[in-house]
Amino acid sequence: MDSSRNPKSEAWLRYADDLGLSPFHLDRIVPQAAALDSEQAISGAAISLDVSFAAPRSSSTSGTLGGRSFSSDIGEPPPGGASAPEISKRSPSQAFVPQVPGISLFEERLENDSLERIRTDIGPNCTRCKLHKARTNIVFGVGNPKAQLVFVGEGPGHDEDIQAEPFVGRAGRLLTQMIEAMGLKRSDVYICNVVKCRPPENRLPEKDEITTCSPYLIRQLDVIKPKVICCLGACSAQTLLNTSQGISRYRGEWFDYRGAKLMATYHPAYLLRNPAAKSEVWKDLQDIMALLGLQAPKKK
Numbered sequence: 001m002d003s004s005r006n007p008k009s010e011a012w013l014r015y016a017d018d019l020g021l022s023p024f025h026l027d028r029i030v031p032q033a034a035a036l037d038s039e040q041a042i043s044g045a046a047i048s049l050d051v052s053f054a055a056p057r058s059s060s061t062s063g064t065l066g067g068r069s070f071s072s073d074i075g076e077p078p079p080g081g082a083s084a085p086e087i088s089k090r091s092p093s094q095a096f097v098p099q100v101p102g103i104s105l106f107e108e109r110l111e112n113d114s115l116e117r118i119r120t121d122i123g124p125n126c127t128r129c130k131l132h133k134a135r136t137n138i139v140f141g142v143g144n145p146k147a148q149l150v151f152v153g154e155g156p157g158h159d160e161d162i163q164a165e166p167f168v169g170r171a172g173r174l175l176t177q178m179i180e181a182m183g184l185k186r187s188d189v190y191i192c193n194v195v196k197c198r199p200p201e202n203r204l205p206e207k208d209e210i211t212t213c214s215p216y217l218i219r220q221l222d223v224i225k226p227k228v229i230c231c232l233g234a235c236s237a238q239t240l241l242n243t244s245q246g247i248s249r250y251r252g253e254w255f256d257y258r259g260a261k262l263m264a265t266y267h268p269a270y271l272l273r274n275p276a277a278k279s280e281v282w283k284d285l286q287d288i289m290a291l292l293g294l295q296a297p298k299k300k
């Protein structure tokens with residue numbers, strides 16, 4: 001039966017998904033990748049490397065931007081942004097079909113939700129998962145509450161845990177360079193993580209921790225309503241695309257996510273260990289810039 005033509009069947013299938021029964025709908029599931037991709041396989045040990053985000057200027061991308069200048073507040077559209085920005089030709093590979101959650105019986109958007117309400121709902125002393133035991137601060141998120149672009153990482157590290165702000169350590173400084181290479185400031189975008197408390201020893205967040213904390217991320221995204229969500233690394237991409245496939249399978253491709261365009265790219269911490277991958281990430285950022293009608297700042 002083609003359930004996509006029958007709203008009632010589709011609602012029941014989504015209900016089954018919500019109950020964790022989706023594997024019975026074999027035609028609807030994503031093949032599970034057994035192995036983690038290279039990004040996840042590499043340990044968290046940071047090697048001392050040049051962290052500059054040397055963004056090569058691609059003539060082709062800047063050419064498509066039509067000389068549009070960009071306002072520093074990307075909560076608002078860029079001036080003169082009436083003509084449609086060029087969207088990347090790259091689209092989801094046929095091999096990868098994400099299960100992006102639609103709005104199902106248990107996934108409706110909360111009316112009158114706000115970032116303040118989400119923060120209040122989490123509370124100052126959240127103990128919903130085991131990450132609370134070792135954390136210093138809950139790291140909620142930072143930036144423009146009306147941002148057109150949201151970056152989503154995996155979880156706070158040591159510096160973030162101390163300062164209660166995402167991406168302020170070494171990887172964070174590289175993310176700031178990436179944002180500035182796009183002609184933006186940190187305060188133009190919104191930055192948050194899948195889990196709001198630091199996983200001990202900077203390990204990856206575990207499934208139960210992600211399941212507990214990700215509803216707050218989804219609410220943040222629903223409230224901000226960005227045009228573009230950029231997933232930094234496999235953890236956030238896998239969480240929002242509802243897949244266990246490695247990020248290299250779909251990095252740089254566009255997906256629809258609850259009214260936004262979503263692209264996954266490599267995590268800045270991965271770039272610190274593998275600077276050669278910066279050129280791939282820069283391509284992704286240029287696609288995001290094209291979609292948002294942004295121009296790279298002129299070289300000084």
Ligand code: URA
Nearest residue numbers: 153154155156166167
């Ligand atoms: N890595 C992340 O994924 N998030 C942070 O906030 C810092 C480092």
